[in-house]
Amino acid sequence: MPKKSFRQAVNEALRQEMERDPSVVVMGEDIAGGMGAPGEDDAWGGPLGVTKGLLAQFGRGRVLDTPISESAFIGAAAGAAATGLRPVADLMFVDFMGVCFDQIFNQAAKFRYMFGGKAKTPMVIRTMYGAGFRAASQHSQCLYPVFTHIPGLKVAIPSSPYEAKGLMIQAIRDDDPVIFFEHKAMYDDEEEVPDEAYTIPFGEANFLREGEDVTIVAIGRMVKFAREAADQLAREKIDCTVLDPRTTSPLDIGSILESVRETGRLVVVDEANPRCNMATDISAQAAEQAFDALKAPIRMVSPPHVPVPFSPALEDEFIPSVEKIGAAVRSVMAAPARRAA
Amino acid sequence: MPDIAPLTMPKLGLSMTEGQVAAWHKADGDKITAGEEIADIETPKITTALESPASGTLRRRLVGPGETVSVGALIGVLADPVTPDTEVEAFIEEWRARFAAEKAAEPEAAAPEQERVATPYGPIQVLEAGPAAAPPVVLIHGFGSDYQSFLLLQPLLASRLRTLAVDLPGHGGSTKELPGADPASLAKAVAAAMSARGIQAAHLVGHSLGAAVALALAEQEPARALALTLVSPAGLGPEINGEFIAGFLSARRPRALASVLAMLFADEQAPVGHEMVEAVLRAKRLDGAEAALSAIAAANFPEGRQAHSLRHVLADPARPVNVVWGRHDRIIPASHAAGLPPHVKVTIYEDAGHVAHMEKPDHLARLI
Amino acid sequence: MQLNRDDLLRAWREMRTIRAFEEHVHTEFAAGGIPGFVHLYAGEEASAVGVCMHLSDRDVIASTHRGHGHCIAKGCDVKAMMREIFGRAGGLCAGKGGSMHIADISRGMLGANGIVGGAPPLVCGAALTAKVRGTGGVAIAFCGDGGANQGTTAEGMNLASVWKLPAIFVIEDNGYAESTASAWSLAGDPVKRAEGYGMPGTRVDGRDFFAVHEAAGEAIERARKGEGPSLLHVKLERFFGHFEGDAMTYRAADEVARLRAERDCLASFRRRVTEAGLLDGAALDAIDREAAALIDEAVSEAKAAAFPRPAELLTDVYVSY
Known part of the structure; x- marks a missing residue:
């Protein structure tokens, strides 16, 4: 099977769905690039080249460059979705939600409920997240917990190229608004990705490995780190389950609890800032619903409560690492077994 | 020694x-x-x-x-x-x-890679291995599987034979548009893939549903089937494990699927590898795959029974036939091997289940 | 578009229905029967009806928090609207939206909107759908003088021009954004803002149904022909407060009474059609009685309707989850 990058996987998903369904359109700033400029058409193909080539195949009518106007085009995507298109809008960096969030959380997310179930809003917002690019505080955040908080939105966070293609096709075919998070440091990751179209259902966690000692739940890029940590820990005879929820809304809490009941130990790894992030949410649900099964305190591995810094020395310290995950797992293994009440 | x-x-x-x-x-x-x-x-x-x-x-x-x-x-x-x-x-x-x-x-020779061949029925995925001039063997997998079913057997055969493992329509990397869901229709696609690779006749090795397809092919175009090796074949009796078929179709999560796949092996505790489970899940997620598999299940195994009998195809004494079964087959009972014509060589493995080609690849390779 | 007798009767019926609807809601709200926030459209009827007379179900409008009039003008069911405002089962939005989110997508009514300036970006999307699908439809954003000052309106106008969308921005300037006078808050001239974005802008007297109807007709025709967006700046009057319960201490003591006497778009319409001999008073009176009866019925049916079952709380969040 051919190996493809995360970038190619998303591109292929968009292309195949645009071929399959004429109501699918893509829009965003520099989604083709060079609009109105004297140089090449499709000059950028998206800020990091993810949508390259779509213009040539589908034309300006379905590949829509926009002015730098996030409120206008994210709102337009919502309005288009409510009236019959399936738009995929590129909100370049999720940090830019600050200038258009109303159109997402007050409009698109709530149409269906406010209108008594008579509307559907099948839109996808693609957006880049995450630290590691030396892009500093306004281009590096992991804001998926904010979107996960909003009823009416779905949130997908693929952890690999295979996951990205299947989740993107599902997102486009889904009748609800989906926020699709792409980690900017993962675009060149490669793995085997089928040429054919396929879907990965939302709300079904992926077990990357199953072990008896500790459950590690990780999100997005952190899945890769958690897997690496688990491989190292296996050599120390610590046998970990690594669970990727794939979507934080809906969240497959059932699989997480099932695993925690088996291992009795939980470590949650989340690149989002630590207050009210996915780690706190998942930990709270585990504590509430599987307290009796826990043999040790839950550990959360998240960055500190600070903005993402610029200097490489500081940013590297900010991002959860394989070492920090390993240390958290060792600490829950070392915790004295809780006595039954 | x-x-x-x-x-x-x-x-x-x-x-x-x-x-x-x-x-x-x-x-x-x-x-x-x-x-x-x-x-x-x-x-x-x-x-x-x-x-x-x-x-x-x-x-x-x-x-x-x-x-x-x-x-x-x-x-x-x-x-x-x-x-x-x-x-x-x-x-x-x-x-x-x-x-x-x-x-x-000597650096490792590159492993042969699977490819899609164009046929009138749509693209069919094949994996070819072994010397091109050697006698050909065509490997046909069972329900829900793909060419990787012959992961263990194919390399053993490829050292001396030209082997072509074929993904049936609806399966693996082949088209999800079925030419028809019964063995006869699936056999047409296999014949087309053989032709596309320039193989007119071969020793056909089929497992389970794939064995029924091999039988159907031998019936349609007798000259194509020089010999048959049938592993836990469908088509020789009415029983089949409906729970396996239904469980296979409905399982979407790794753990549920692993417990279904474990039924294939004699050893109930058989650890089914994570990648094997993942590969099946991924194949099922492809557009059209679930619908195709459901159609095949409905056409061949309605309500836990087999719909097609192909025993009569074994009547021709001129064609060598091996029928191989595991005593502990929990999908299709080994009792279906009874009462076959005398020229059919029957081998029962006491410690194998439904997948003798995975459980006993060395023995099976020697039979072919 | 020439208005024949049937058109005039229809216009009158819709405007009278809106007026009766709003006056009843005003009374019922004061009596304590209606929960939440309600913003009334009385006094502005000629704008909604003058614009929406040109539209059919293939066309989309998006409205404001002051949205009952647009809803009625776009053909939404009046009784279902009233049940919605009373928070009852069988409401236009199953009792989940209320006055501020009243909508019916099947009639091309993309919702009243609790967010000032919410509509213009959404309308760009609805216009894009019409353009991509080639339906010949147009999309219209209603927005107040308050909404005109939101960045979303500026962005929406720019995008509509850049994409050459069949979109129309109708700025309904009733003189007040909440309690703040548009004379103070609206810098410059909305018509010139339109020119700045490369689209035609027209100022219209919202008291004059015929002026609104004509200006809207031109803008809509231009949009249908693929010539891009336009803006209408409609100057009109608000007969009630920003919200029900607003003591309107920011208005002059006799202001509303004077406006009702001098600048009522309904009175103006009636005078014009009767003086010109287009319609006779009896026909208009008959419609008045029918409109009043319809709204009376809507109110009593709404009051008698059941509240949604508690289980309804959890439905309609997602298509599937």
Whole structure:
């Protein structure tokens, strides 16, 4: 099977769905690039080249460059979705939600409920997240917990190229608004990705490995780190389950609890800032619903409560690492077994 | 036997480069008979028992449980009990030196890759391996599987035969548009894939549903089927495990699917590899795959019964036929092997289940 | 578009229905029967009806928090609207939206909107759908003088021009954004803002149904022909407060009474059609009685309707989850 990058996987998903369904359109700033400029058409193909080539195949009518106007085009995507298109809008960096969030959380997310179930809003917002690019505080955040908080939105966070293609096709075919998070440091990751179209259902966690000692739940890029940590820990005879929820809304809490009941130990790894992030949410649900099964305190591995810094020395310290995950797992293994009440 | 015999990491599948000794069943000093299971070998795709290639005393285990080594690496040594330790040590040292030198000298040949061939029924995925001039063998997998079903058998055959493993329509990398869901229709697509690769006639090896497809092909175009090897074939009796079929279709999560796939093996505790489960899940997620598999299940195994009988195809005494079954087959009972015409050679493995080509690949390879 | 007798009767019926609807809601709200926030459209009827007379179900409008009039003008069911405002089962939005989110997508009514300036970006999307699908439809954003000052309106106008969308921005300037006078808050001239974005802008007297109807007709025709967006700046009057319960201490003591006497778009319409001999008073009176009866019925049916079952709380969040 051919190996493809995360970038190619998303591109292929968009292309195949645009071929399959004429109501699918893509829009965003520099989604083709060079609009109105004297140089090449499709000059950028998206800020990091993810949508390259779509213009040539589908034309300006379905590949829509926009002015730098996030409120206008994210709102337009919502309005288009409510009236019959399936738009995929590129909100370049999720940090830019600050200038258009109303159109997402007050409009698109709530149409269906406010209108008594008579509307559907099948839109996808693609957006880049995450630290590691030396892009500093306004281009590096992991804001998926904010979107996960909003009823009416779905949130997908693929952890690999295979996951990205299947989740993107599902997102486009889904009748609800989906926020699709792409980690900017993962675009060149490669793995085997089928040429054919396929879907990965939302709300079904992926077990990357199953072990008896500790459950590690990780999100997005952190899945890769958690897997690496688990491989190292296996050599120390610590046998970990690594669970990727794939979507934080809906969240497959059932699989997480099932695993925690088996291992009795939980470590949650989340690149989002630590207050009210996915780690706190998942930990709270585990504590509430599987307290009796826990043999040790839950550990959360998240960055500190600070903005993402610029200097490489500081940013590297900010991002959860394989070492920090390993240390958290060792600490829950070392915790004295809780006595039954 | 020679005084000293090496135990090496086997190559389980065309793309395997290393494997793990999951467990030893024998200890240093145990007497071993050739063919006895002495260790479990694990790869991400499969876990399988290593059968001893020779008889003797297990003198040294060189790789501990859980350790991963390259294919061909020495993992243990068998020798006569009277052979001195010094000779055993010298053998090990010499073997390791030679292995290291050989590995350095010849880089691994690239594993053959699967490809899609165009047919009138749509693209059909095949994996071809073995010398092009050798007699051809066509491998046809069972329901819900794909060419990787022959992961263990195909490399054993490919050393002397031209092998072509075919993904049936609705399966693996082949088209999800079915030419029809019954064995006769699926057989047309297999014949088309053979033609596309310039194979007019071959020894057809079919497993389960694939065996029914092989029978249907032999019926439609007798000249194409020079011989038949049928592993736990469908089409020879009415019973089939409806729970397996329904469970396979409905399972969406790894754990649920793993417990369904475990029914394929004689050993109920058979660890079904994570990658095998993942591969099946991924195949089922492809657009159209679930619908195609459901249609095939409905056409061939409605309500836990088999819809097609193909026993009559075995009547021709001129065509050599092997029927192979595991005594512990929990999908299609081995009793279907009874009452076949006398020219049909029936082999029942006492310690195999529904997938003798995975459980007994070496024996099966010798039969073909 | 020439208005024949049937058109005039229809216009009158819709405007009278809106007026009766709003006056009843005003009374019922004061009596304590209606929960939440309500913003009334009385006094502005000629704008909604003058624009929406040109539209059919293929066309989309998006409204403001002051949305009952747009809803009625776009053909939404009046009784279902009233049940919605009372928070009852069988409401236009199943009792989940209320006055501020009243909508019916099947009639091309993309919702009243609790967010000032919410509509213009959404309307760009609805216009894009019409353009991509080639339906010949147009999309219209209603927005107040308050909404005109939101960045979303500026962005929406720019995008509509850049994409050459069949979109129309109708700025309904009733003189007040909440309690703040548009004379103070609206810098410059909305018509010139339109020119700045490369689209035609027209100022219209919202008291004059015929002026609104004509200006809207031109803008809509231009949009249908693929010539891009336009803006209408409609100057009109609000007969009630920003919200029900607003004591309107920011208005002059006799302001509303004077406006009702001098600048009522309904009175103006009636005078014009009767003086010109287009319609007779009796026909208009008959419609008045029918409109009043319809709204009376809507109110009593709404009051008698059941509240949604508690289980309804959890439905309609997602298509599937």
